[in-house]
Amino acid sequence: MKKDLSNKWAFVTGSSRGIGQQIALGLAQLGCNVIIHGRNLDNTQKTLELLAQYPTKSTAVAGELDSAASVAALISEVRKIQPNIDILYNNAAISCTSTPVFEFDMAVWEKVMQVNVLALAQLCNAFGPGMKERNWGRIANLSSGIADQPNLAPYSVSKAAVDKLTKDLAFEFKDTGVRINCIDPGWIRTDLGGPDAWEAVESVLPGVMAPLIIADNGPNGEYFCAQDYKFFD
Numbered sequence: 178m179k180k181d182l183s184n185k186w187a188f189v190t191g192s193s194r195g196i197g198q199q200i201a202l203g204l205a206q207l208g209c210n211v212i213i214h215g216r217n218l219d220n221t222q223k224t225l226e227l228l229a230q231y232p233t234k235s236t237a238v239a240g241e242l243d244s245a246a247s248v249a250a251l252i253s254e255v256r257k258i259q260p261n262i263d264i265l266y267n268n269a270a271i272s273c274t275s276t277p278v279f280e281f282d283m284a285v286w287e288k289v290m291q292v293n294v295l296a297l298a299q300l301c302n303a304f305g306p307g308m309k310e311r312n313w314g315r316i317a318n319l320s321s322g323i324a325d326q327p328n329l330a331p332y333s334v335s336k337a338a339v340d341k342l343t344k345d346l347a348f349e350f351k352d353t354g355v356r357i358n359c360i361d362p363g364w365i366r367t368d369l370g371g372p373d374a375w376e377a378v379e380s381v382l383p384g385v386m387a388p389l390i391i392a393d394n395g396p397n398g399e400y401f402c403a404q405d406y407k408f409f410d
């Protein structure tokens with residue numbers, strides 16, 4: 178297992194707080210340069226401060242994932258910093274207010290699918306082909322173990338779509354050095370997970386690094402669980 182990502186560049190969506198912030202720290206600990214992201218630059222300051230203790234490069238971009246146009250603008254910001262992204266960590270997502278399943282407004286479905294699925298697909302479209310051309314890359318997509326909660330259907334359906342897209346893209350990358358996988362972080366005490374969740378946010382490390390440090394012929398289109406690694410170094 179090669180636990181060294183020196184000189185690689187990663188882009189982590191939603192790394193201003195929560196699980197994404199831990200992912201950014203985990204990457205820097207493995208020597209990786211990181212472009213972090215939040216909806217505005219003020220929100221990214223804390224993560225940048227935490228990353229300053231590492232000798233790696235870190236910088237921030239900001240933007241909404243709630244429309245194709247704002248995602249396109251974000252992609253060009255990232256490319257200005259580093260045209261060749263080696264690691265795309267699709268972490269940002271939104272949930273929805275608990276609602277009786279037949280009463281969800283379609284605007285809620287649309288927003289959740291846009292941020293959680295369409296933006297993720299657009300980011301894969303932007304950075305996946307370059308990884309394929311260079312024959313190296315890692316894409317990790319945040320999934321969820323959510324089940325039997327129709328009151329959060331837009332969120333859970335969006336994660337099922339992420340799982341399926343991951344499998345389809347894995348087939349596209351099958352004979353290359355690019356690996357794409359899903360990762361379920363566990364139920365984590367963050368703004369999204371809420372205060373009653375089982376695990377502290379730090380518990381996602383080192384597991385969230387697992388889909389990045391696999392061999393080039395390693396798992397592809399698979400489902401990692403970060404909590405499985407919580408007793409690993």
Ligand SMILES: NC(=O)c1ccc[n+]([C@@H]2O[C@H](COP(=O)([O-])OP(=O)(O)OC[C@H]3O[C@@H](n4cnc5c(N)ncnc54)[C@H](OP(=O)(O)O)[C@@H]3O)[C@@H](O)[C@H]2O)c1
Nearest residue numbers: 191193195196215216220242269270319364365367369370
């Ligand atoms: N927490 C859990 O229990 C749990 C369980 C299973 C899966 N997950 C998944 O893990 C991932 C991270 O979750 P988390 O709990 O760390 O969430 P979180 O604490 O709510 O953080 C969300 C992050 O996404 C960004 N973000 C939110 N809405 C956005 C938008 N419209 N456009 C662009 N960026 C946006 C936020 O940026 P700002 O700071 O700028 O708002 C923030 O960096 C998500 O994919 C989630 O579905 C979480």
